[in-house]
Amino acid sequence: MPAWRTETTSTMTTLDSTHDPARRSWVDSANDPATDFPIQNLPFGRFRRAGSGDPWRIGVAIGDRVLDLAQARSAGGWDVDIAALLEPLAAGDLNRFMALGAPARRRLRAALSDALTDSSDASDASGGRRDALASALLAQADAELTVPCTIGDYTDFYTGIHHATAVGKLFRPDNPLLPNYRWVPIGYHGRASSIVASGHPVRRPNGQTKAPDAETPSFGPSRRLDYELELGFLIGPGNALGEPIPMARAEEHLFGVTLFNDWSARDIQPWEYQPLGPFLAKNFASTISPWVVTMEALAPFRAAFVRPDGDPQPLPYLDSAQNRATGALDIRVEAWLQTAAMRAAGSPGVRLSAGNSRDAAYWTAAQLVAHHAAGGCNLQPGDLLGSGTLSGREPSEAGSLLELSDGGKRPIALPGGETRTFLADGDTLTLRAHCERPGARRIGFGACAGTILPAPPLP
Amino acid sequence: MPAWRTETTSTMTTLDSTHDPARRSWVDSANDPATDFPIQNLPFGRFRRAGSGDPWRIGVAIGDRVLDLAQARSAGGWDVDIAALLEPLAAGDLNRFMALGAPARRRLRAALSDALTDSSDASDASGGRRDALASALLAQADAELTVPCTIGDYTDFYTGIHHATAVGKLFRPDNPLLPNYRWVPIGYHGRASSIVASGHPVRRPNGQTKAPDAETPSFGPSRRLDYELELGFLIGPGNALGEPIPMARAEEHLFGVTLFNDWSARDIQPWEYQPLGPFLAKNFASTISPWVVTMEALAPFRAAFVRPDGDPQPLPYLDSAQNRATGALDIRVEAWLQTAAMRAAGSPGVRLSAGNSRDAAYWTAAQLVAHHAAGGCNLQPGDLLGSGTLSGREPSEAGSLLELSDGGKRPIALPGGETRTFLADGDTLTLRAHCERPGARRIGFGACAGTILPAPPLP
Numbered sequence: 001m002p003a004w005r006t007e008t009t010s011t012m013t014t015l016d017s018t019h020d021p022a023r024r025s026w027v028d029s030a031n032d033p034a035t036d037f038p039i040q041n042l043p044f045g046r047f048r049r050a051g052s053g054d055p056w057r058i059g060v061a062i063g064d065r066v067l068d069l070a071q072a073r074s075a076g077g078w079d080v081d082i083a084a085l086l087e088p089l090a091a092g093d094l095n096r097f098m099a100l101g102a103p104a105r106r107r108l109r110a111a112l113s114d115a116l117t118d119s120s121d122a123s124d125a126s127g128g129r130r131d132a133l134a135s136a137l138l139a140q141a142d143a144e145l146t147v148p149c150t151i152g153d154y155t156d157f158y159t160g161i162h163h164a165t166a167v168g169k170l171f172r173p174d175n176p177l178l179p180n181y182r183w184v185p186i187g188y189h190g191r192a193s194s195i196v197a198s199g200h201p202v203r204r205p206n207g208q209t210k211a212p213d214a215e216t217p218s219f220g221p222s223r224r225l226d227y228e229l230e231l232g233f234l235i236g237p238g239n240a241l242g243e244p245i246p247m248a249r250a251e252e253h254l255f256g257v258t259l260f261n262d263w264s265a266r267d268i269q270p271w272e273y274q275p276l277g278p279f280l281a282k283n284f285a286s287t288i289s290p291w292v293v294t295m296e297a298l299a300p301f302r303a304a305f306v307r308p309d310g311d312p313q314p315l316p317y318l319d320s321a322q323n324r325a326t327g328a329l330d331i332r333v334e335a336w337l338q339t340a341a342m343r344a345a346g347s348p349g350v351r352l353s354a355g356n357s358r359d360a361a362y363w364t365a366a367q368l369v370a371h372h373a374a375g376g377c378n379l380q381p382g383d384l385l386g387s388g389t390l391s392g393r394e395p396s397e398a399g400s401l402l403e404l405s406d407g408g409k410r411p412i413a414l415p416g417g418e419t420r421t422f423l424a425d426g427d428t429l430t431l432r433a434h435c436e437r438p439g440a441r442r443i444g445f446g447a448c449a450g451t452i453l454p455a456p457p458l459p
Numbered sequence: 460m461p462a463w464r465t466e467t468t469s470t471m472t473t474l475d476s477t478h479d480p481a482r483r484s485w486v487d488s489a490n491d492p493a494t495d496f497p498i499q500n501l502p503f504g505r506f507r508r509a510g511s512g513d514p515w516r517i518g519v520a521i522g523d524r525v526l527d528l529a530q531a532r533s534a535g536g537w538d539v540d541i542a543a544l545l546e547p548l549a550a551g552d553l554n555r556f557m558a559l560g561a562p563a564r565r566r567l568r569a570a571l572s573d574a575l576t577d578s579s580d581a582s583d584a585s586g587g588r589r590d591a592l593a594s595a596l597l598a599q600a601d602a603e604l605t606v607p608c609t610i611g612d613y614t615d616f617y618t619g620i621h622h623a624t625a626v627g628k629l630f631r632p633d634n635p636l637l638p639n640y641r642w643v644p645i646g647y648h649g650r651a652s653s654i655v656a657s658g659h660p661v662r663r664p665n666g667q668t669k670a671p672d673a674e675t676p677s678f679g680p681s682r683r684l685d686y687e688l689e690l691g692f693l694i695g696p697g698n699a700l701g702e703p704i705p706m707a708r709a710e711e712h713l714f715g716v717t718l719f720n721d722w723s724a725r726d727i728q729p730w731e732y733q734p735l736g737p738f739l740a741k742n743f744a745s746t747i748s749p750w751v752v753t754m755e756a757l758a759p760f761r762a763a764f765v766r767p768d769g770d771p772q773p774l775p776y777l778d779s780a781q782n783r784a785t786g787a788l789d790i791r792v793e794a795w796l797q798t799a800a801m802r803a804a805g806s807p808g809v810r811l812s813a814g815n816s817r818d819a820a821y822w823t824a825a826q827l828v829a830h831h832a833a834g835g836c837n838l839q840p841g842d843l844l845g846s847g848t849l850s851g852r853e854p855s856e857a858g859s860l861l862e863l864s865d866g867g868k869r870p871i872a873l874p875g876g877e878t879r880t881f882l883a884d885g886d887t888l889t890l891r892a893h894c895e896r897p898g899a900r901r902i903g904f905g906a907c908a909g910t911i912l913p914a915p916p917l918p
Binding site for chain 1: 639643733
C-alpha cells in the first residue's frame with residue numbers, strides 16, 4: 001500500500017504549505033491577483049486543443065494556462081507514488097482518480113504545487129524540470145473544455161432556504177416553507193445525460209403549459225425560461241449499495257465543487273410537477289463549470305454550520321462535530337446577464353445578483369452525502385449533487401429570475417433600456433464564484449455560462 | 460452502408476417467418492410449450508458462468524439455455540453483415556448494438572432464428588454448424604445474469620391510471636386523479652446506480668418518517684416496504700440534445716421490454732416528497748429482469764391505443780396513426796410472493812395479482828419517448844423508462860401492496876395463516892409476464908425477483 005493510502009482523512013480542513021498565500025508560481029499569470037487559478041487552487045478539468053477533435057485530456061488550471069497531466073507525467077521527475085497517481089489522469093480518466101479519495105488528492109496536490117512553485121533556489125536540475133513542465137502547458141484560450149468527469153447520476157437538492165421560502169411564498173403566502181424542510185434535505189433525481197459544460201448553447205425547450213384560465217393545456221416554447229445559481233458537489237469515493245455513509249465519514253466522499261446552472265422552465269413546471277416532481281421543466285439542459293475546485297483548495301474557506309435560533313437541530317444521522325465546526329463553505333457567488341444587445345455593444349453584461357453559499361444553504365454538502373446514502377443508495381465517483389438555488393436573505397442576493405422579478409410580475413430594468421422578467425433568446429447567463437478571506441489567497445471557480453438559442457420548430 | 464441500414468423502420472409490427480408459431484428449434488427445451496424462451500422470443504441479456512467472475516458476455520435465451528454470442532460468432536458461417544452485427548455483442552457491449560436500431564435487430568433476429576431452427580432438410584454442412592452453435596450454449600441454471608445493459612439514465616413514469624387513481628384516492632377521496640394526468644405522461648427521474656438484476660437481494664432502507672400525530676420525525680427502518688409491478692422500456696438509438704423525437708418516429712427509439720420492480724418505502728415517501736417528488740423512498744434499489752424482449756418479439760402482441768369515451772385525445776406531439784393502431788402492448792403481468800415460511804415449506808409462493816399492461820397503461824411506450832424528448836432532453840442507448848405501476852381496473856389486478864392492502868388497512872391473508880400489509884424481511888417478491896394470443900407462440904419475460912434483507916444498523 002503506497003504511503004498516501006495510510007494517511008488519515010480527518011484533516012479535511014487542515015491547512016498546509018500548498019495554502020500559503022505567499023507561494024508564487026513560475027507560471028506568471030498565476031500570480032495575477034485577479035486570477036481564479038493561483039497556485040493555491042489547482043482545479044481539475046477535461047480539455048483538448050480547441051478544434052482538434054482529440055480525446056479529452058485531464059488538466060489542472062494554473063493562471064491562464066492548463067497543465068496537461070499526461071504530458072506532465074511524461075516530463076518525469078515524479079516520485080514513484082505520484083507517477084502512479086498520475087496514471088489514471090494521464091489516461092484521461094478523472095473518475096478513477098476521484099475514487100482514490102482525499103489522501104491521494106492531497107498527495108498529488110502537494111507534488112503539483114511544489115513543481116509549479118517559483119522557488120528562488122532553483123538549481124539547474126529543477127530548471128530543466130521546469131522547462132519540461134512548461135512544455136506541458138496550454139493557453140486556456142486555446143483549449144476546449146467539457147464536463148469534468150463522467151457523471152453517472154445527478155441529484156439536485158434544495159438547500160437554499162431563502163430560495164425555498166421565496167418560491168413557496170409565490171404559491172403559499174402564509175406558509176411558504178413546507179413542514180419537512182427543516183428536517184429533510186429535500187432532493188430529487190435529475191437528468192445526467194443533458195448536463196453540458198460552460199459555453200455549450202442551451203436551446204429553449206418546447207413543452208406543455210396551462211394558463212390558470214385556460215380550459216386545456218397547449219404545447220409550445222417556454223416563455224418563462226430561468227436560471228438557477230447552484231454549486232455542484234462531485235463525489236469522490238463511492239459506497240456499496242445497501243451500505244449507508246455515516247455523517248462522520250461523509251466529507252471523505254466529496255471530491256470537489258463546481259458551479260452549476262439548473263436551467264428551469266417556470267411555466268412547464270407548475271403543470272407537470274404534481275405529484276412526482278419536476279421533469280421536462282429541468283431536463284432539457286443543465287450547465288456545469290468545467291473546473292472542479294477540490295475540497296483541499298477550499299480548506300481555508302470552511303465555516304461553522306449553525307442552525308438559526310429556534311430551528312430544530314439535525315437528526316443524529318445528519319449531525320457530526322466536524323460538520324458543526326466546519327461543515328459550511330464560504331463561497332461568494334454571482335450571476336451575470338449579457339443580452340444580445342449588450343454583446344453587440346461590446347458590454348460584458350450586468351450583474352444580476354451576488355450572495356454567499358454560507359448564508360444561503362440550510363444543509364452542508366456532507367449532510368447531502370449522508371442523507372443521500374442513508375437508505376443504502378450507492379453513490380459513485382463522479383456523481384453530481386446540486387446544492388439547489390443559493391439565494392441570500394436579501395432580494396439582491398436572489399439566485400433566479402423567478403425571485404428577482406417576483407414571479408414575473410416586476411420586470412428588471414437593465415442598462416441600455418432593456419427589461420427582463422425571464423431569459424430571452426440570445427441572452428448569455430454566466431455564473432461566477434470565488435473565495436476570499438484574510439490570510440488566504442483568493443481562488444475562483446471560472447465561468448459557468450450558457451447562451452439561449454430559440455426553441456426548435458414544433459414536431 | 461450495409462443492407463440492413465437501408466431498410467425502412469415502418470414495419471415495427473410486421474410479422475415475418477421468425478414469428479411463425481410452427482417454427483421449432485433444435486434446442487429441445489425451446490419447444491416446451493411452457494418455456495418463456497421459444498425460438499419466437501430470443502431476448503438479449505448479459506451473463507457469465509456462475510461463480511466464474513469472468514467479464515459479462517452477451518447472450519440470447521433459447522429454452523433453458525443461453526446462446527453465447529461471442530462463441531456463436533466464432534462458430535462462423537454467418538453472412539458478413541451478420542458477423543459485423545455480432546461484433547459489439549461478442550465484445551460484451553449490448554449498448555453499442557442497441558444504438559443500431561430496429562433494422563439491425565431484425566436482421567440479426569432472422570439470422571439467429573434460422574440458425575436455431577430445426578429444419579428437417581438439414582444437410583451435413585448445417586449439421587456441422589449446429590454442432591458448433593450447440594457448443595456455444597450454456598444452461599441458464601449454470602449462468603449468472605446481470606442488468607442487461609449499461610443504464611445511463613432511468614426515468615420512471617406513472618402510466619397506470621388505475622394505480623394513480625387508487626393511490627390518489629388514499630389522499631384525495633373526492634378527486635383522486637390530478638387535472639394534469641390525462642394530458643401529461645407524468646414522470647420523474649430515478650436513480651440509475653441502484654438498479655440491480657433479478658436475484659440480487661434488496662436491503663430494507665432506513666429513512667425519515669413522521670407519523671401524522673408525531674411532533675417530530677424519526678429515523679429508522681421502513682415499515683411499509685412495497686413492490687411496484689412495472690414494465691421497463693429500454694432505449695435503442697438516442698437523440699441529440701436539443702433535438703426532439705417526433706411521435707411518428709418514437710417507436711424507432713425503443714429496443715425492447717423488461718420487467719421492473721420499483722421497490723418503494725411507503726412511509727418514507729409522504730414525509731419527503733413535497734415539493735420535488737420521491738427520493739429516498741425509491742432509490743435504495745430497483746430490480747430489472749435480465750432478459751430484454753425485443754420490440755420484434757412483441758410484434759404479434761400489439762394492440763390499439765384507445766382513449767376511453769369522454770377523455771381528451773392526446774395533444775398532437777403525443778399522437779400518431781401508428782400509435783392509435785398498434786401503440787399498446789398486450790402483456791400479461793403477475794406478482795408472486797414467497798415468504799420465508801413458504802420457502803421453508805417448499806412452497807413456490809402465492810400469486811398476489813395478475814393483470815394486463817394493455818388495460819393498465821394510459822400512455823404507450825412511444826408516447827413516453829416522444830414526451831421525454833419533447834423539450835430536447837437527449838435519450839441514450841440503454842436508458843430505461845419505467846412504465847409506472849401497472850394495476851388493472853379490478854382490485855385483484857393491483858400492482859402493489861399499497862393497493863392490495865388498501866393503504867395498509869386490510870391485511871392480506873396468505874395460505875398457511877400468514878398475513879401481509881407490506882413486505883417482511885425474508886419475503887421474495889417475483890414479477891412474471893408473458894404474451895399469448897391465438898395464432899402466435901406464447902413468449903415470456905423470465906423472472907424479476909428480489910428477497911428482502913433486514914435494514915442495516917443505524918449509523
